[in-house]
Amino acid sequence: MIGQVVHGLGSGAVYAALALALVLVHRFTGVVNFAQGELAMVSAYVAWQLVEAGLSYWVALPLTMVVAFAAGALAQRLVMRRAGDAALIMTIGLYVLVHALAAQIWTSALRAFPDPFPGGPLGVAGPLAVVGAVLALLYLVIRHSGAGLTLRAVAADPRAARLAGIRVGRVHALGWGLAAVAGAASGVLVAPVVFLEPGMMGDALVSALAAAAVGGFANPVAAVAGGLLIGVAETLAGTYLWADLRVVVPLAVLLALPAVRAAGLTRVRA
Amino acid sequence: MTAEPRTGTGHRRPAVGQYAGDRRRAWPYPRTALAMAAAAAAAVPFLVPPYPLYRVTLVLVYVVALLGLDLVTGHGGLISLGHGAFFGVGAYTAAILLAAGAPYPVTLPAAGLVAYGLGHAFGRPAVRLSGLYLAVVTFAVAVAVPPLIRRLAPGGAMGLPARTPGAPSFTGLDDDQWVYLLVLAVTAAAFALTRVVIRSTAGRALAALRADAGAAELLGIRPPATRAHAFAWSALYAGVAGCLFTWTTGFVAPESFTVTLSITLLAGLVIGGLGTVPGAVIGAVVVAFLPAPGLVSGLALIVVLAVAPHGVTGLARRLPSFLGKDRA
Numbered sequence: 001m002i003g004q005v006v007h008g009l010g011s012g013a014v015y016a017a018l019a020l021a022l023v024l025v026h027r028f029t030g031v032v033n034f035a036q037g038e039l040a041m042v043s044a045y046v047a048w049q050l051v052e053a054g055l056s057y058w059v060a061l062p063l064t065m066v067v068a069f070a071a072g073a074l075a076q077r078l079v080m081r082r083a084g085d086a087a088l089i090m091t092i093g094l095y096v097l098v099h100a101l102a103a104q105i106w107t108s109a110l111r112a113f114p115d116p117f118p119g120g121p122l123g124v125a126g127p128l129a130v131v132g133a134v135l136a137l138l139y140l141v142i143r144h145s146g147a148g149l150t151l152r153a154v155a156a157d158p159r160a161a162r163l164a165g166i167r168v169g170r171v172h173a174l175g176w177g178l179a180a181v182a183g184a185a186s187g188v189l190v191a192p193v194v195f196l197e198p199g200m201m202g203d204a205l206v207s208a209l210a211a212a213a214v215g216g217f218a219n220p221v222a223a224v225a226g227g228l229l230i231g232v233a234e235t236l237a238g239t240y241l242w243a244d245l246r247v248v249v250p251l252a253v254l255l256a257l258p259a260v261r262a263a264g265l266t267r268v269r270a
Numbered sequence: 271m272t273a274e275p276r277t278g279t280g281h282r283r284p285a286v287g288q289y290a291g292d293r294r295r296a297w298p299y300p301r302t303a304l305a306m307a308a309a310a311a312a313a314v315p316f317l318v319p320p321y322p323l324y325r326v327t328l329v330l331v332y333v334v335a336l337l338g339l340d341l342v343t344g345h346g347g348l349i350s351l352g353h354g355a356f357f358g359v360g361a362y363t364a365a366i367l368l369a370a371g372a373p374y375p376v377t378l379p380a381a382g383l384v385a386y387g388l389g390h391a392f393g394r395p396a397v398r399l400s401g402l403y404l405a406v407v408t409f410a411v412a413v414a415v416p417p418l419i420r421r422l423a424p425g426g427a428m429g430l431p432a433r434t435p436g437a438p439s440f441t442g443l444d445d446d447q448w449v450y451l452l453v454l455a456v457t458a459a460a461f462a463l464t465r466v467v468i469r470s471t472a473g474r475a476l477a478a479l480r481a482d483a484g485a486a487e488l489l490g491i492r493p494p495a496t497r498a499h500a501f502a503w504s505a506l507y508a509g510v511a512g513c514l515f516t517w518t519t520g521f522v523a524p525e526s527f528t529v530t531l532s533i534t535l536l537a538g539l540v541i542g543g544l545g546t547v548p549g550a551v552i553g554a555v556v557v558a559f560l561p562a563p564g565l566v567s568g569l570a571l572i573v574v575l576a577v578a579p580h581g582v583t584g585l586a587r588r589l590p591s592f593l594g595k596d597r598a
Binding site: 026031032034079082083084086088089090092093094095096097098099100101103104202203206209210213217244247248250251254255256258259 | 349351392395396398399402403405406407409410411413414417418420421529533536537540563564565567568569571572575576579
């Protein structure tokens with residue numbers, strides 16, 4: 001039982017990191033980014049490629065984060081900027097395109113990904129620490145940096161921010177970049193568990209969406225808590241009740257949420 | 271300046287679709303055009319060999335699904351990523367009933383009703399929050415349904431073969447011709463129903479909500495109830511389309527109804543053009559002939575959204591003014 005809970009926390013950490021990314025994008029640009037999981041998958045491939053090239057894991061990781069930041073910002077500048085009011089459908093286009101590109105470049109073969117954390121029950125501390133570090137980093141950037149201040153200004157009122165001389169487009173790109181960094185953390189965490197392949201983030205995305213919804217797509221701490229809870233709930237339901245129940249857990253959470261909290265998405269820009 | 275076409279109620283038509291304000295008639299005889307199109311569609315099975323006919327039948331099946339999706343997305347301004355799941359539920363309902371020995375005319379309303387009920391069950395909580403939430407919930411539905419089908423439905427992961435409707439002997443038709451004509455009849459009914467639904471009180475309420483939710487609420491329109499209703503209706507279309515799919519292919523499997531199908535349907539509709547009947551038809555051709563989501567469809571979707579947000583239909587309507595012709 002305890003082993004299952006620990007295992008669940010491990011996958012919960014993955015959902016938490018991805019949910020953080022979803023919350024960031026929604027708060028700063030007002031869209032739910034369905035392509036977030038695919039961007040995370042590409043980040044994991046980049047990390048794998050760097051390790052294959054002979055770099056040590058702990059050198060490859062920060063480099064991957066830099067690449068992820070650039071990729072996220074680029075996706076916003078090149079694609080999302082042109083979406084108009086169809087931003088959500090645009091993220092689906094991005095999802096399809098990024099997935100197909102990854103399948104082209106890296107084929108759909110399963111690849112083993114280095115796992116830096118030791119096995120056993122204590123190993124779960126590693127992913128949790130990564131999520132904690134990402135959360136702390138985001139807190140520092142958003143709360144205590146000039147760029148973070150512009151981010152918060154744009155989230156509060158994009159028009160007023162533009163009038164105050166903030167380059168809203170660039171700030172959106174910054175938000176996407178930061179989100180991609182959080183997403184990359186989830187990709188690197190999940191890759192050792194499920195093997196590296198273009199479809200690896202499919203299930204994680206749904207769980208992360210449900211986790212982000214727990215925080216109304218606005219509250220990062222609630223999203224992390226939601227991610228961990230959903231991870232544990234999925235593992236327990238899958239182990240003790242019925243293996244296929246895993247996929248129903250996020251759906252059940254999403255359907256139950258409106259009854260529990262009517263705020264959520266409506267409080268933030270819809 | 272041409273007079274605004276009026277409907278029986280004397281109300282002006284609600285602003286439905288992107289070009290509702292612009293009522294230039296491309297062809298001055300709509301009824302003649304309709305009759306010609308119907309005649310041409312009915313002649314297809316006698317002119318086209320069996321395999322291409324099968325593909326054309328599938329296009330009609332997707333037309334029905336996209337007409338339903340367009341109710342929610344084109345007219346309601348909400349995004350559903352779960353219509354592939356409702357399509358699958360309809361297809362499985364039909365296949366299971368056929369396997370149990372039910373006559374095939376029964377399967378059509380049954381598939382529609384099951385999908386309608388599920389649409390209500392998922393739609394009601396999903397639309398209580400913002401429009402984004404419906405997209406998230408329906409995505410979760412699309413992901414959850416195939417594993418559930420694999421586990422719960424007869425046939426499991428192997429899929430389930432189904433009888434296809436055989437042509438009655440008095441008609442002298444081949445079976446595939448008969449299936450085509452059946453599907454064509456249902457598609458025509460779906461067109462007619464869409465027209466009725468869009469012009470009904472509920473359809474106008476939906477359009478009003480899309481145009482200005484605050485003003486619509488002040489007029490006494492309840493957003494959650496209206497949207498949940500529209501969503502359930504659109505799920506009904508998807509379920510009926512799923513039943514037609516079973517009639518056409520004679521085989522259903524969980525892998526046919528994954529989230530990929532939901533994304534393909536939405537992409538096809540957006541590429542065809544939201545909120546218009548030609549958009550749904552062009553979208554169905556895209557869904558039937560474009561390979562599964564990949565580089566081509568991803569790029570197509572992004573380019574269409576960036577360059578021509580009204581889809582191919584919007585491009586076609588813009589063509590005359592683009593060529594410098596006078597705006598009639």
